Amino acid sequence: MTRPLQVVQAFDRAVITEIAVDDAAALEARLATASRTLLNRDAWLKPHQRSAVLLRTAELLQARQGHFARLIAQEGGKPLVDATVEVIRAVDGLRNAAEAIRTFAGREIPMGLTPASEGRWAFTTKEPIGVVAAISAFNHPLNLIVHQVAPAIAVGCPVIVKPAAVTPLSCLGLVELLHEAGLDEAWCQTFITDDNALAERLATDPRVAFLSFIGSAKVGWYLRSKLPPGTRCALEHGGAAPVIVDRSAPLDTIIEPIVKGGYYHAGQVCVSTQRIFVHADIADGFIERLAARVQALRVGDPLLERTEMGPLIAPREADRVLSWTEEAVAAGAKIVGGGRLSETTLAPAVLLDPPTEAKVSQLEIFGPVTCVYRYRDLDQAIDAANALPFAFQASVFSADIAPAMRAARRLDASAVLINDHTAFRTDWMPFAGRRQSGYGVGGIPYSMEDMSQDKMVVLRYEG
Structure with a gap:
């Protein structure tokens, strides 16, 4: 039997709680669920459904602001005054993602510019890139999760999120709110582990289309080197x-x-x-x-x-x-x-x-x-x-x-x-490390672009 994960207070190392960890079988089950959910195109969530879930989650989180602020202070050690600000930002981030859905769209591609392109109408649409694996860091245990999960939900990607092993409680609490707000569990699953090998298996599984990683440069660049062909990623590291x-x-x-x-x-x-x-x-x-x-x-x-x-x-x-x-x-x-x-x-x-x-x-x-x-x-x-x-x-x-x-x-x-x-x-501005500090652009609307792909439709007509 896998030993439970002990979560302690950063300040005095007192035990907050113990939680069950996931093993290789659980990882396979989550990947299979996410992949199956993506393949069932007829059951993809409509934009209004995604928006409603995000807005309802924001309401639920705002109502429990004090609880989450205390949780952030306990497991992450962030002072309560700053932890409260983090919760407020997380609420706003969920709303940002919902609002961005209103303008998240393709565009018309000009036709008729050459004789060969006459009689055609072309436009692009947005589709989810696929299954998203989100591996997060400890220092903003709620808001970083929002930055990784909310864009995925907004564009319609099934997401599996692995929080930092030292700060899993804020993540688990947020995902519970998403489910309470009406999101089916298959669209957002957690994976709890302190096993680096299992985390690597999540990140590099060929069923994952996009890796969102926030953490050390050493780990992030290593994972990028191991990604299978076609998998895209965003890395957020640090600097001086x-x-x-x-x-x-x-x-x-x-x-x-x-x-x-x-x-x-x-x-x-x-x-x-x-x-x-x-x-x-x-x-x-x-x-x-x-x-x-x-x-x-x-x-x-x-x-x-x-x-x-x-x-x-x-x-x-x-x-x-x-x-x-x-x-x-x-x-x-x-x-x-x-x-x-x-x-x-x-x-x-x-x-x-x-x-x-x-x-x-x-x-x-x-x-x-x-x-x-x-x-x-x-x-x-x-x-x-x-x-x-x-x-x-x-x-x-x-x-x-x-x-x-x-x-x-x-x-x-x-x-x-x-x-x-x-x-x-x-939370709506572009946020990106250059050179060894990162890869890709963070910020909720920018992550939505990363987690989506364009599909062009060309209609040929007569007359």
């Missing part, structure tokens, strides 16, 4: 998001968004602010203000409403972040703050001028640490920001339009935020 602070930037107003960008969810965000390049003329004042605000962050139990920063997801992650900061300090960086508060909770830290070759300057920290570097020349700062093999979102803070726009044009990023932090996102 850069911020450039121009000397014209008003220090009194920029600290708060930068701290939010760097320490939101203890830095466990794929576009978390990590590398901050500050003009030397204002560096001392910037560091003083940044250090004071970071050290004033209220760190602790995410279930307390006053908490601004909670734990890391697991003790091994706290160990890793500490080792990276210690390496940087040993190599000459100065540190403000830092240290361990519990098995999974770290005090937030600021590293000043860590060496370029240090891990904190080269790799995604995914923890409550930001790095500050001084610069004199804007283009040198931009070059340093662009120097890593991954790129996602970037920011520039400036009161002057010229340096802001120069940075916006030259930064290698899929999005450049001007006078805002790197972790800003709305």
